[in-house]
Amino acid sequence: MARTKEFDRDEAVRRAMVVFWEQGYEATSTDDLLRAMGIGRQSMYDTFGDKHGLYLDALRCYQTEYGANMAECLRSQPSPLAALREFLLSIPGATPKERARGCLSVNATAEMAHTDPEVATVLKSSGALGLGMLERIVREAQHKGELNPKLDARVAASFLLTTIGGLRLGAKAGTPPDTLRAVVDFTLAGLKSQ
Amino acid sequence: MARTKEFDRDEAVRRAMVVFWEQGYEATSTDDLLRAMGIGRQSMYDTFGDKHGLYLDALRCYQTEYGANMAECLRSQPSPLAALREFLLSIPGATPKERARGCLSVNATAEMAHTDPEVATVLKSSGALGLGMLERIVREAQHKGELNPKLDARVAASFLLTTIGGLRLGAKAGTPPDTLRAVVDFTLAGLKSQ
């Protein structure tokens, strides 16, 4: 038997995730990561292979954490539409720092999706997860009479995912929260009136 | 008097723009840029100051070219709504390569907006330009009875800009064109039914 790891792998990934989230992949150096994770260089290479492997783990971590957060938010209200609204409003409702940081998946898509197949794969599964949750909430809303049952729930979910991406992008670009809130209401009004 | 420049500045910027567009800022080296521009290193530093200055010029170039393209597309049809639809459909209608490349403004927003004030400024003016065009087209549509005149044209324009950002992101993430087209139609249906 041998020595046991001194650091918590999950915690280390979570800290690396924040750095990648704030700075992007290319702009982040391994030193940045090591400092944030509080571990030695060799530990990082032993545990994650290389910077790229760590990035993939960070993306998966984000997907898990953020997916859980989204699921929770969408289940927080008895009314599906109200829950959806609350989720959408969480984007303009975030702190300025959070809004500037944006969404790691959006950032990764813009930076890496077209050149890095492994990243693209992780992002695809992440998108599918979100799409599934949105489709479910739309169906629930239809079932409860909050939305037109003739709506194609899958298309509506794609539409919502598109809007969410756009809102996150807008938040990062510095669009004022009030404008983003107006867009949320406009989006939901369009959904309801169809 | 002295020697005249041997290269066309605008053409050089346009070529650099494509490289930044495809690779992002951090992932692009000055060697990449020089090779694409076909000029010497010193010429680049003399003309643009540094890599960052060249990037800003490339962004402004994109803004000009793409803004003109958008304006043209929005004026190409007698019906404002049909023109808008055509413009939105140009996103899923692009070639796979174009879709993978995405939109330089979107890429720049995700990569730089929160850390680079100068880039953020250029992007803000770019966004304002697009917003203005969209607001105009919405008002025209209202005037011609294609949209409810009670709609707040500014909010509708923000909504459309959000959707466009989301579509471009989706295109880059590899969402199938058919799905994007469905989202476009869903978006326009939501607009018309309000």
Place this chain on the structure above:
DNA sequence: TTGATTCTTGACTGAACAATCCAGAAACAG
């Protein structure tokens, strides 16, 4: 043609980069 000016070219600089190496410390089985 001359001379002043500016452009071009390629070699160069120091810093930062991702990744490796290695020696020693720590943990555990026996």
Place this chain on the structure above:
DNA sequence: CTGTTTCTGGATTGTTCAGTCAAGAATCAA
């Protein structure tokens, strides 16, 4: 306690980076 294994951290590697320098070529006014 001893031996084996694995983790740790600092030194180090070779590469690539953005940006500078210097020498020569090209241009044009006079």
